[in-house]
Amino acid sequence: MSQIMSRWLKLLIGLLVTLVIAWLYCGPLGRGAAYVDLLQSRAEFVLVNAEVPNLQARMGRAPLSRTVFLCGPTIPFQRNGTLDWQRSNDLPGIDGRMLLIGGISGAVWDPGPAADGNTPPCPPGGPGMSGGGLPLLVELIGLAALAWLLGLGIGWALRRRPPRKGYLG
Numbered sequence: 001m002s003q004i005m006s007r008w009l010k011l012l013i014g015l016l017v018t019l020v021i022a023w024l025y026c027g028p029l030g031r032g033a034a035y036v037d038l039l040q041s042r043a044e045f046v047l048v049n050a051e052v053p054n055l056q057a058r059m060g061r062a063p064l065s066r067t068v069f070l071c072g073p074t075i076p077f078q079r080n081g082t083l084d085w086q087r088s089n090d091l092p093g094i095d096g097r098m099l100l101i102g103g104i105s106g107a108v109w110d111p112g113p114a115a116d117g118n119t120p121p122c123p124p125g126g127p128g129m130s131g132g133g134l135p136l137l138v139e140l141i142g143l144a145a146l147a148w149l150l151g152l153g154i155g156w157a158l159r160r161r162p163p164r165k166g167y168l169g
Helices: 007-026 031-050 076-080 094-100 136-158
Strands: 056-061 064-071 106-109
Touching: 007 031, 007 136, 031 056, 031 064, 031 094, 031 136, 064 094, 064 136, 076 094, 094 106
Parallel strands: 064 106
Antiparallel strands: 056 064
């Protein structure tokens, strides 16, 4: 005596399996931490090429995020660059260079600029990484759910309908 599973239950099971696989990939399998490590090394490379002394960059680790936290003594021009660097051949600042790295979603200065516009030196231990950015796990689960919905839509659009057995059937 077997009951046939409803279509909605099958869809719900498929969604849950997709979300669990995304969580496993980002969390216990360690691919999320490896991705953040890659972004960390890219951010450090950009800081070395910027040739501004005593700058530090760290990625958000608790929770994992694609936000880079920067600290070090800078002036506003070093931080921001020229105003229209995205539309012309002007120079991006440290913020703009960080955003040009593929994968980094935002740059936060910790501590932030002082009243005179200059950034104070790093506190002991580097930037505090307090707040900022959407957690990487939330982004990945959202993308997995979007991919599941796209697959569901394509499947429904291309499904074969049973042949008709008559004019009204």
